[in-house]
Amino acid sequence: MKLVRVSAGIITRNDQVFIALRKPDQHQGDLWEFPGGKCDQDESPESALVRELEEECGIAVRRCVLFKTVSHDYGDKLVELFFFQVDDFEGEPSGQEGQEVRWVSMSHLLSYDFPEANKVIVEALTA
Ligand SMILES: Nc1nc2c([nH]c(=O)n2[C@@H]2O[C@H](COP(=O)(O)OP(=O)(O)OP(=O)(O)O)[C@@H](O)[C@H]2O)c(=O)[nH]1
């Protein structure tokens, strides 16, 4: 199975994190996510993150730090996810593709349903 590289941003401000709802027709649809998307061929995870957060959330990333890398086999798809912490950015994050978005406090993250690969991230953020 092909391995898909994905970059996702854990966008934080104070104790809040910005999450988005995946569309029903997307892979792992109707689940909450940290915004991001697939790395193009020969594109670094960091460049992909900056591009995707501009496209999906309308922000310009000023600083990002790799938080964790997670590999997960969904059965229909093998993903390698690069989760970056993004705490410095320009612009106000919004759903540029019509997706539902929300700022939530870290302690409330556990009440949102995320794809399986995100479990370890949500646990680390709420620990
Ligand atoms: N963006 C994002 N994708 C995630 C997360 N967790 C997770 O398992 N994924 C998986 O990573 C894969 C790629 O993400 P994506 O669908 O956002 O890719 P994309 O923005 O390039 O979308 P597109 O395929 O519509 O062009 C999907 O299979 C998705 O299920 C997450 O927190 N954020």
Ligand SMILES: [Mg+2]
């Ligand atoms: Mg995406």
